[in-house]
Amino acid sequence: MSNALDPHAAIVTEAGGLDPGGPLRTADGQPLTRALARSSRRARRRAFLLVLPLLLFVLLTFLLPIGQMLQRSVKNDGFSANMPQLSAWFHEHPRGTEPDDAAWAALAADLTAAAEARSIGLVGTRVNYDMPGTRSLFTSAGRKARGGIEPPYREAILAMDEKWGDPKLWSVMREASSAYTSNFYLAALDRTRDDDGNITMAPEQQQIYVKLFQRTFWLSLIITFTTFLLGFPIAHLLATLPMRKSNLLMILVLLPFWTSLLVRTTAWMVLLQQQGVVNDILVWLGLIGNDQRLQMIFNQTGTIIAMTHILLPFMILPLYSVMRTINPSYVRAARSLGATSWTAFRRIYFPQTLPGLGAGALLVFILAVGYYITPALVGGSSGQLISNLIAMHMTQTLNWSMAAALAALLLGGVLLLYWVYDRLVGIDNLKLG
Amino acid sequence: MKKVLILTTALCGLGVAAQAQDKEVNVVSWGGAYEKSQVEAYNIPFAKETGIKVNMMAADNPATPLKAQIEAKNITGDVFDIEVSDAIRLCDEGALVEIDPASLPPAPDGTPASEDFIPGALRDCAVANIFWGTVIAYDKTKFPDGPPTTAADFFDTAKFPGKRGLPKNPKRTLYLALIADGVAPDQVYEVLDTPEGVDKAFAKLDTIKKDVVWWEAGAQPVQLLADGEVTMATGYNGRFFDAMVAEGKPFEIIWDGQFMDMDMFAIPKGSPNPEAAMAYLKFATDTQRLADQARWIAYGPSRKSSAALVGLYQDGKTEMAPHMPTSEEHMKTAVMDDPEWWADHDAEMAERFNAWLAAN
Numbered sequence: 157m158s159n160a161l162d163p164h165a166a167i168v169t170e171a172g173g174l175d176p177g178g179p180l181r182t183a184d185g186q187p188l189t190r191a192l193a194r195s196s197r198r199a200r201r202r203a204f205l206l207v208l209p210l211l212l213f214v215l216l217t218f219l220l221p222i223g224q225m226l227q228r229s230v231k232n233d234g235f236s237a238n239m240p241q242l243s244a245w246f247h248e249h250p251r252g253t254e255p256d257d258a259a260w261a262a263l264a265a266d267l268t269a270a271a272e273a274r275s276i277g278l279v280g281t282r283v284n285y286d287m288p289g290t291r292s293l294f295t296s297a298g299r300k301a302r303g304g305i306e307p308p309y310r311e312a313i314l315a316m317d318e319k320w321g322d323p324k325l326w327s328v329m330r331e332a333s334s335a336y337t338s339n340f341y342l343a344a345l346d347r348t349r350d351d352d353g354n355i356t357m358a359p360e361q362q363q364i365y366v367k368l369f370q371r372t373f374w375l376s377l378i379i380t381f382t383t384f385l386l387g388f389p390i391a392h393l394l395a396t397l398p399m400r401k402s403n404l405l406m407i408l409v410l411l412p413f414w415t416s417l418l419v420r421t422t423a424w425m426v427l428l429q430q431q432g433v434v435n436d437i438l439v440w441l442g443l444i445g446n447d448q449r450l451q452m453i454f455n456q457t458g459t460i461i462a463m464t465h466i467l468l469p470f471m472i473l474p475l476y477s478v479m480r481t482i483n484p485s486y487v488r489a490a491r492s493l494g495a496t497s498w499t500a501f502r503r504i505y506f507p508q509t510l511p512g513l514g515a516g517a518l519l520v521f522i523l524a525v526g527y528y529i530t531p532a533l534v535g536g537s538s539g540q541l542i543s544n545l546i547a548m549h550m551t552q553t554l555n556w557s558m559a560a561a562l563a564a565l566l567l568g569g570v571l572l573l574y575w576v577y578d579r580l581v582g583i584d585n586l587k588l589g
Numbered sequence: 590m591k592k593v594l595i596l597t598t599a600l601c602g603l604g605v606a607a608q609a610q611d612k613e614v615n616v617v618s619w620g621g622a623y624e625k626s627q628v629e630a631y632n633i634p635f636a637k638e639t640g641i642k643v644n645m646m647a648a649d650n651p652a653t654p655l656k657a658q659i660e661a662k663n664i665t666g667d668v669f670d671i672e673v674s675d676a677i678r679l680c681d682e683g684a685l686v687e688i689d690p691a692s693l694p695p696a697p698d699g700t701p702a703s704e705d706f707i708p709g710a711l712r713d714c715a716v717a718n719i720f721w722g723t724v725i726a727y728d729k730t731k732f733p734d735g736p737p738t739t740a741a742d743f744f745d746t747a748k749f750p751g752k753r754g755l756p757k758n759p760k761r762t763l764y765l766a767l768i769a770d771g772v773a774p775d776q777v778y779e780v781l782d783t784p785e786g787v788d789k790a791f792a793k794l795d796t797i798k799k800d801v802v803w804w805e806a807g808a809q810p811v812q813l814l815a816d817g818e819v820t821m822a823t824g825y826n827g828r829f830f831d832a833m834v835a836e837g838k839p840f841e842i843i844w845d846g847q848f849m850d851m852d853m854f855a856i857p858k859g860s861p862n863p864e865a866a867m868a869y870l871k872f873a874t875d876t877q878r879l880a881d882q883a884r885w886i887a888y889g890p891s892r893k894s895s896a897a898l899v900g901l902y903q904d905g906k907t908e909m910a911p912h913m914p915t916s917e918e919h920m921k922t923a924v925m926d927d928p929e930w931w932a933d934h935d936a937e938m939a940e941r942f943n944a945w946l947a948a949n
Contacts (some may be wrong), residue, residue, distance in 0.1 A: 273683060274680075277680070277681020280681065281678070284932075284933060288934055288936060288937035289933045289934060289937070290933070292929050292932065361941050361944055362940045362944060364940055364943045364944040367944075367947055368943075371947075430818055537798075537801075538946075538947070540943070540947065548939060549936075551650055551652075552758070553939055554652070554675070556660075
C-alpha cells in the first residue's frame with residue numbers, strides 16, 4: 157500500500173502498528189519513532205523547565221491577583237455569610253413577599269449572633285454599599301442585641317429603630333443575601349436598583365463614573381496624539397543623524413525617563429503654576445498683565461502637559477527603533493521618480509513607520525488610561541481620571557469590591573481597544589524594538 | 590557557603606525564639622516627622638525600659654496594609670496607627686483586639702484612664718495618642734489691611750482676594766462650608782444628616798469653586814502658600830507649625846472652626862507579638878509619653894493630664910502649649926470628627942463630591 161523505501165511512510169506505519177515486521181530502527185535496536193519521540197520529549201521538558209520560573213512568576217504575580225480582583229468585583233459575602241438564617245428566608249420566599257414572623261425571627265437571631273461574633277460591622281458595611289446611611293443601623297442594633305432579642309421580634313426590632321420597616325432596606329438585604337452580585341458593576345456604571353430590583357439610573361448628583369471613564373479615554377487619546385506630534389520629528393531626527401550626535405540626543409530623551417516621576421510632576425507644578433516660571437516670563441514680556449496670569453495647572457491642561465512629557469519616551473523609542481531600519485533609498489527613489497517631498501513622506505516613509513507608531517501609541521494609551529499619581533497631583537478638579545476614584549475606593553472608603561469593578565471595566569475597555577487595534581492594524585505589525 | 594548557611598539558619602532560629610518571647614514589636618505608622626516624634630517619645634524609652642525592640646514601618650495610610658493583612662489572613666504588624674473611622678469600622682468587623690480602659694495606666698494624680706482621656710479618645714478596640722486639627726492658614730504678607738480671622742473670611746474672596754487651597758475630599762471641606770455659613774460647630778453633623786444640609790454645604794462651596802486649588806497630599810497646602818499660589822489654605826496644623834517655626838514662613842493659623850481628628854493605636858487579632866503590642870500601647874499612651882511627643886510635633890496629646898506637662902519644642906525656645914489643637918481656647922470652636930456618620934455616608938459623599946468637582 158505504501159512505498160517501503162519511503163522512510164516517512166515507514167514511520168507512519170510503525171506508529172499505526174500496521175507493519176511490525178520492518179520498521180526503521182536506531183543503532184541500539186529501538187524503533188526510530190520511539191527514540192525520536194523520547195528525545196524530543198526530553199528537549200520539550202528541558203525547554204519547559206527553563207520557562208517554568210517565568211511562568212510561575214506570571215501566574216503568581218499577574219494572573220492570580222487579576223483573577224482575585226475579578227472575583228472580588230462580583231463576590232461579597234459580608235451579608236450572606238454572617239446572616240445565614242435571613243439569607244435562607246430570602247431564598248425560600250420570592251421577591252414581593254412581605255416579611256413574615258419567620259423573617260423577623262431570622263433577623264433577630266442573625267443580629268444577635270453577628271453581634272456576638274463581632275461581624276455585624278461586615279454586614280452593615282455590605283448593606284451600606286447599596287443603601288448609604290444603614291451601616292450604623294446594623295452596628296447600633298448589634299450593640300442593643302448583644303443580650304438577645306425578646307419576642308415578638310418585629311415589634312422589638314422596630315422599637316430599636318423604625319428604619320427596619322423600610323421596604324427599601326428589605327429589598328437591599330435581599331440583594332445582599334446572595335454572595336454574588338452585579339451591583340458593583342451597576343454602581344460603576346452609575347446605575348442602581350430600585351425597591352423592586354429593577355435597574356435605574358443613580359441620582360444625578362451621584363453620577364460620576366461614566367463621565368470619568370469617558371474623560372479618561374478622551375484625555376488618553378489626546379495625550380497619545382500629542383506624544384505622536386512631538387515624538388515623531390524627534391524620533392526621525394534621532395534616526396537620521398550620525399551615530400555620535402544621535403547618541404548624545406538619545407541621552408536627552410532617556411535622562412528624564414530615568415528621573416523620578418514625582419520629581420518631573422513637581423517640576424511641572426513649579427513651571428506652570430500661576431506664580432510659576434512660565435507665567436512670570438509672560439508677565440515680564442508684557443504679554444499678559446499681572447492679574448491675568450494663566451491657569452495652566454491643577455486642571456485638564458496641566459494633566460495633559462505633564463502626562464505628555466512623562467509618556468513621551470514610550471512613543472519616541474519604538475518609533476526610533478523602526479525608523480532606524482528604514483532604508484533611505486526608498487524615499488530617494490520616490491523623489492527621483494518625481495514625487496514631491498510631501499508625497500514621498502506620505503506614501504513611502506510614513507507607512508513604513510506604522511509598526512513603531514502603532515506600538516508607541518498603544519503603549520502610551522494603555523499607560524495613560526491607568527495613570528494615577530500625576531492626575532492626582534496636577535489634575536485639580538477637571539483633570540481627574542478614573543484611576544483616582546479606584547484609588548479612593550482602595551484607600552479611603554475601603555470598598556474593594558467597587559474598586560475591583562471599576563478596574564475590571566477599565567481592563568475590559570483596554571482589551572476591547574486592543575482587539576479593535578488587532579482587527580484594524582494587526583498585532584503582528586507591532587514593533588517594540 | 591556552608592558557613593553562611595549555618596549562620597543564617599542560626600539567625601532564623603534566633604528570630605523564631607525571640608518571637609516566642611515577644612522580644613520585638615512591629616508598629617506601622619505614617620512616616621515623616623510624625624513617625625519621628627513617635628520614635629523619640631515612645632520607641633526609644635520603651636526599648637530602654639522593657640528591652641523589647643520596636644520595628645517602625647511607614648505606610649501612606651496604615652489602615653490599607655492592615656486591611657490587606659486581615660484579608661490575606663497573614664498579620665505581620667502588631668500595632669497600627671490608624672484613623673478613628675477605620676478603628677471603629679475594623680472593630681465592628683471583629684478584626685481588632687478589644688482594649689479594657691481599666692488596664693490603661695492612670696494619670697499621675699490617680700485619675701483613672703477612662704476619665705483622663707479626652708471624650709472620644711477611648712474606643713472599644715483603640716486608644717488615641719494624638720489629636721490633630723485641620724485648620725486655615727494664610728500668608729500674613731498678603732493681607733496688610735487686616736488679616737482674616739474666621740472661617741467665613743475664607744469664603745469671602747472679595748474682601749480677602751486670592752486663591753484658596755482645599756483638600757480634595759468631602760470630609761474636610763463640607764464642615765468648613767457649614768461653619769462659614771453660620772452653623773454652630775456642634776450642630777455640623779445634625780445639619781449634614783439632612784439632604785438640605787448637604788445641599789447647603791455644596792451651595793456654599795459653589796461660591797468659591799472657581800478660586801480653589803485642590804490638594805491631595807499633606808505637604809501641598811504648605812507649598813501652595815509658600816509659592817504664593819494661594820493666599821489661604823486649609824491643612825494639618827502640624828505641617829503649618831513646621832513651616833512657621835522651623836522654616837520661618839510668614840504664615841498665621843486661624844483656629845476658628847478647626848476640624849479635629851484623632852490618630853489611634855489598635856492591635857489586630859492574630860498579631861505575631863500580642864503581649865508586646867499591648868505593653869507598647871499602654872506605655873505609649875501614658876501621660877508622660879504623650880506630653881513628650883509634643884516636643885517633636887505640634888499635635889495635641891489625648892490625655893488631659895498631659896497638657897500641663899507639654900514643654901518646649903525641640904528648638905528649646907518655642908512654647909508648645911499655644912500651638913496645641915487641644916488647648917482650651919482652640920477646642921471651643923472645634924468641629925469633632927464624627928466617625929459613625931462618616932462610616933455611613935463615606936461613599937455616598939465621596940461620589941457626590943467627585944461628581945460636583947467634575948461638573949464645570
